[in-house]
Amino acid sequence: MQTSLMKITPRPEPVMCRGAGSYLWDEAGRRYLDFIQGWAVNCLGHCPVEISEILASQAGTLISPSPALHNRPQLRLANRLVEYTGLHEVHFSNSGAEANEVAIKLARKWGQLYKGGAFRIITTSNAFHGRTLATMAASGKPGWDTLFLPHVDGFTKVPFGDVDAVAAAVDSQTVAIMLEPIQGEAGVVMPPENYLVQLRKLADELNLLLIFDEIQTGVGRTGSLFYFPSVGVQPDILSLGKGLGGGLPLSATLANARASCFEFGDQGGTYNGNPLTTAVGEVVLETVAQPRFLSTVRQRERYLLAGLKQLRQSYPIVDIRGKGLLYALVFDGDVGQQLADHAFAQGLLVNCARPNVIRLMPSLRVTEAEIDQFVETFDQCLRVVFS
Numbered sequence: 001m002q003t004s005l006m007k008i009t010p011r012p013e014p015v016m017c018r019g020a021g022s023y024l025w026d027e028a029g030r031r032y033l034d035f036i037q038g039w040a041v042n043c044l045g046h047c048p049v050e051i052s053e054i055l056a057s058q059a060g061t062l063i064s065p066s067p068a069l070h071n072r073p074q075l076r077l078a079n080r081l082v083e084y085t086g087l088h089e090v091h092f093s094n095s096g097a098e099a100n101e102v103a104i105k106l107a108r109k110w111g112q113l114y115k116g117g118a119f120r121i122i123t124t125s126n127a128f129h130g131r132t133l134a135t136m137a138a139s140g141k142p143g144w145d146t147l148f149l150p151h152v153d154g155f156t157k158v159p160f161g162d163v164d165a166v167a168a169a170v171d172s173q174t175v176a177i178m179l180e181p182i183q184g185e186a187g188v189v190m191p192p193e194n195y196l197v198q199l200r201k202l203a204d205e206l207n208l209l210l211i212f213d214e215i216q217t218g219v220g221r222t223g224s225l226f227y228f229p230s231v232g233v234q235p236d237i238l239s240l241g242k243g244l245g246g247g248l249p250l251s252a253t254l255a256n257a258r259a260s261c262f263e264f265g266d267q268g269g270t271y272n273g274n275p276l277t278t279a280v281g282e283v284v285l286e287t288v289a290q291p292r293f294l295s296t297v298r299q300r301e302r303y304l305l306a307g308l309k310q311l312r313q314s315y316p317i318v319d320i321r322g323k324g325l326l327y328a329l330v331f332d333g334d335v336g337q338q339l340a341d342h343a344f345a346q347g348l349l350v351n352c353a354r355p356n357v358i359r360l361m362p363s364l365r366v367t368e369a370e371i372d373q374f375v376e377t378f379d380q381c382l383r384v385v386f387s
């Protein structure tokens with residue numbers, strides 16, 4: 001299709017015009033079962049009534065007073081996030097990359113104040129932290145090492161899962177360790193047992209900040225409100241995004257009292273903490289934080305996993321990995337894009353995260369019937385690709 005859009009990704013021809021729950025519709029009236037959900041963003045599904053209602057009422061009340069004035073939804077959401085995470089202060093932004101920029105700035109400021117100007121942050125290979133220049137430099141996505149040179153300095157990459165490599169990379173300029181506790185864009189790579197606990201220990205011993213990027217794993221995605229409490233590790237800085245806004249551009253950076261060191265003028269942004277998106281964030285967080293909501297996510301995880309294991313019996317799936325409703329199927333060949341294309345043609349949206357990996361990130365409200373439909377449709381795609 002001829003469009004006036006810059007070429008940043010190959011998009012299929014259909015134009016999407018409506019969403020409801022687990023489904024999307026294109027302008028031709030075709031329905032798609034959506035196991036991507038705006039890239040793990042629509043945690044309550046497409047256009048949930050709670051979000052439509054709060055958007056309508058907040059849009060009629062107050063949209064953008066100014067980031068330099070208080071507004072009630074922002075104050076309430078900040079309090080809730082502090083309460084739920086055990087961290088101390090919050091800064092709101094509009095995207096995951098921005099939330100990570102704030103995390104990086106906090107670490108650098110902390111290094112200036114308390115660590116003799118140390119600024120280097122240890123990050124992991126295959127990490128994904130966003131697409132601003134600094135977050136690209138922090139990321140380890142294959143191919144990015146030669147893009148948009150020169151890179152922002154100050155990031156040292158080590159293999160994910162290797163505590164010794166982190167310890168070996170620390171020098172007098174190191175201020176923090178930053179990672180996704182589960183690597184999402186890398187294809188849902190789980191941390192080895194005790195890895196995060198050992199990183200916490202190392203950070204404490206060496207007086208480093210530990211930064212968790214839970215932009216993909218936070219807000220119920222892994223079956224608990226955040227992933228870090230489930231492994232018993234508290235970060236110093238936490239970034240949230242995606243699910244927090246339930247489809248609206250909202251992200252947050254949280255820090256404990258030790259790391260929350262901004263002074264006036266250090267950070268800002270026109271749309272930061274506007275009441276329209278923070279009111280939505282409040283509704284999303286209160287919905288997801290309900291114990292019954294989260295136990296249903298875990299129950300749906302078991303149901304999905306059973307379906308995935310059933311598929312594994314018939315096709316060369318070498319690994320199934322993930323947590324909650326963030327899962328990946330790993331194949332022994334580079335069939336991911338072919339499978340995702342076949343799925344699209346069958347009215348099913350799945351993501352090819354790596355050439356050999358299919359990633360699933362359905363709505364946290366996905367039903368058993370929708371999971372059945374996914375398994376049945378994906379089975380047909382597997383049959384075509386592997387016949």
Ligand SMILES: Cc1ncc(COP(=O)(O)O)c(C=O)c1O
Pocket residue numbers: 039094095096097098100128129130131180184185213214215216241242
């Ligand atoms: C772990 C993680 N961090 C950061 C980002 C960047 O978020 P955004 O695209 O909202 O800037 C993503 C997006 O996929 C992500 O998965």
